[in-house]
Amino acid sequence: MVIVGVTGHRGLTGDQARYVAAQARRLLTPLADTGFAGITCLAEGADTVFADVVLALGGRLISVIPSDGYRDFQPAAHRRDFDRLLRCSAEVRRQDRPAPDLASLMAASRALVDASDRIIAVWDGLPARGYGGTADVVDYARLRRRPVQIIWPAGAVRRPAGPGAEAGRPPPAG
Numbered sequence: 640m641v642i643v644g645v646t647g648h649r650g651l652t653g654d655q656a657r658y659v660a661a662q663a664r665r666l667l668t669p670l671a672d673t674g675f676a677g678i679t680c681l682a683e684g685a686d687t688v689f690a691d692v693v694l695a696l697g698g699r700l701i702s703v704i705p706s707d708g709y710r711d712f713q714p715a716a717h718r719r720d721f722d723r724l725l726r727c728s729a730e731v732r733r734q735d736r737p738a739p740d741l742a743s744l745m746a747a748s749r750a751l752v753d754a755s756d757r758i759i760a761v762w763d764g765l766p767a768r769g770y771g772g773t774a775d776v777v778d779y780a781r782l783r784r785r786p787v788q789i790i791w792p793a794g795a796v797r798r799p800a801g802p803g804a805e806a807g808r809p810p811p812a813g
Contacts (some may be wrong), residue, residue: 641670642701643693644678644751646776647685647761647790650798655699656688659761662790663692666759671696678746680705681724683717690724701754702728705747705800706736734797745771752779757786763797764789 651659667675678694679686693700695791702725706712712789725731734750736743748771748804752758758780760773767774780787 641673641675641757642678642755643675644669644755644758644780645669645689645761646748646751646758646773646780646787647689648763648773648799649682651684651686651688651761652795652798653673655792655795656684658792659685659790660692662688663759664696666788666790667692667698670696671812675699675731676701679695679714679724680751681716681721683720687717687724689759689761690727694724694727697767699729700724700727700736701730703730703747703751703754704731704733706734706739708725709739711741722762726748727796741770745775748776749779751764752776752783752785755780757788759789760789761791763791764796765797778808 647659657806667677676699677689679690681690690700698721708719710718732750734743734747736746758777760777762773762777765774777787
């Protein structure tokens with residue numbers, strides 16, 4: 640069974656999310672006949688779009704949870720989707736980390752890459768905004784010799800980085 644991992648930006652616009660979903664469907668549909676799994680950290684944005692496409696195509700969803708408290712680290716508006724996708728996961732891999740921070744997020748991304756045969760990166764091609772961002776994960780995947788397929792709408796611009804939703808929380812890497 641082929642395992643496809645995802646890394647990508649959070650805070651996608653509606654148009655960006657629709658584009659990403661269509662492109663993920665195009666890349667994953669050929670795998671549906673033979674069976675495949677998608678592995679994701681269930682973050683808001685690219686991870687969630689990817690997970691929904693995996694499930695819609697009958698794929699097996701594998702979720703990597705970076706740390707204790709990871710659900711609460713998610714934006715409040717995303718927690719319902721997070722819970723739904725966690726319930727739909729065929730397998731949940733919990734990392735042994737006490738709290739969600741940039742190091743635990745990158746460690747989870749490394750575990751995701753290591754478990755994958757290939758990676759889909761929802762990436763604008765720019766450097767990461769913080770340690771563990773999409774560019775860092777793409778670099779790690781390439782170092783590990785995983786094929787990386789990049790999805791990003793031509794001419795699209797990411798939303799400006801904002802502070803974490805709760806005080807004391809690092810802004811999302813990405």
